[in-house]
Amino acid sequence: MLEVKDLTFRYPDTETTWRFTFQVDHGQCIALNGPSGSGKSTLLNLLAGFLTPESGSIHWEGRLLNELPPWDRPVTSLFQEHNLFEHLDVQTNIGLGMHPGLKLSAEQKQAISRGLASVGIAGFESRMPGDLSGGQRQRVALLRALLRDQPILLLDEPLTGLDAEARTQLRSLLLRHKAAGKVLVLASHDAEDRKILADKQLNL
Numbered sequence: 475m476l477e478v479k480d481l482t483f484r485y486p487d488t489e490t491t492w493r494f495t496f497q498v499d500h501g502q503c504i505a506l507n508g509p510s511g512s513g514k515s516t517l518l519n520l521l522a523g524f525l526t527p528e529s530g531s532i533h534w535e536g537r538l539l540n541e542l543p544p545w546d547r548p549v550t551s552l553f554q555e556h557n558l559f560e561h562l563d564v565q566t567n568i569g570l571g572m573h574p575g576l577k578l579s580a581e582q583k584q585a586i587s588r589g590l591a592s593v594g595i596a597g598f599e600s601r602m603p604g605d606l607s608g609g610q611r612q613r614v615a616l617l618r619a620l621l622r623d624q625p626i627l628l629l630d631e632p633l634t635g636l637d638a639e640a641r642t643q644l645r646s647l648l649l650r651h652k653a654a655g656k657v658l659v660l661a662s663h664d665a666e667d668r669k670i671l672a673d674k675q676l677n678l
């Protein structure tokens with residue numbers, strides 16, 4: 475279980491103190507509801523370890539995560555910027571999430587190829603990010619996050635801007651990961667995404 479209790483945070487030189495409390499079980503998705511500026515990305519950044527809370531706790535399976543650096547947390551993030559390395563091809567960009575070096579095993583390469591097919595861009599292994607459309611970059615970034623195989627997925631607008639067919643395809647993929655026991659924390663402005671994917675809502 476992911477358990478966030480009285481987690482507080484304030485940006486320097488601002489008045490607002492953000493406070494978050496919620497729990498999510500294995501195989502569940504919690505949707506963060508709120509208009510632009512209501513703190514969704516702030517919460518995701520706290521969970522990822524990119525921001526440091528003033529007080530409160532984040533526990534995963536009873537283990538306190540607060541003090542862990544981002545790379546030691548059992549989370550993987552898909553943020554809006556997509557952050558692909560422009561000088562590395564698609565396979566290497568995805569592989570970086572699975573292996574800290576650039577050397578991939580035959581098995582990992584196969585997993586990437588299967589994954590590319592599952593997000594609708596089969597055969598894109600050696601394409602460079604600069605030659606991809608915005609939606610294709612988004613699929614690569616989502617696949618990289620999913621293949622890191624961490625138990626908690628932090629998703630900031632993962633399907634925004636995709637066409638209807640891609641949305642349907644990627645929603646099913648996320649549902650499969652949920653069914654496999656992952657925890658999803660989802661920030662999405664799309665009511666249908668929230669309805670289809672989320673088991674519970676956190677109103678911000």
Ligand SMILES: Nc1ncnc2c1ncn2[C@@H]1O[C@H](COP(=O)(O)OP(=O)(O)OP(=O)(O)O)[C@@H](O)[C@H]1O
Nearest residue numbers: 485486488508509510511512513514515516517661
């Ligand atoms: N580095 C920062 N310093 C000061 N204030 C910030 C900083 N980053 C974000 N904020 C403010 O904190 C508030 C919450 O921002 P946040 O990005 O978490 O909102 P959000 O709900 O994710 O919005 P959106 O739906 O537009 O992505 C906003 O008012 C924003 O201006």
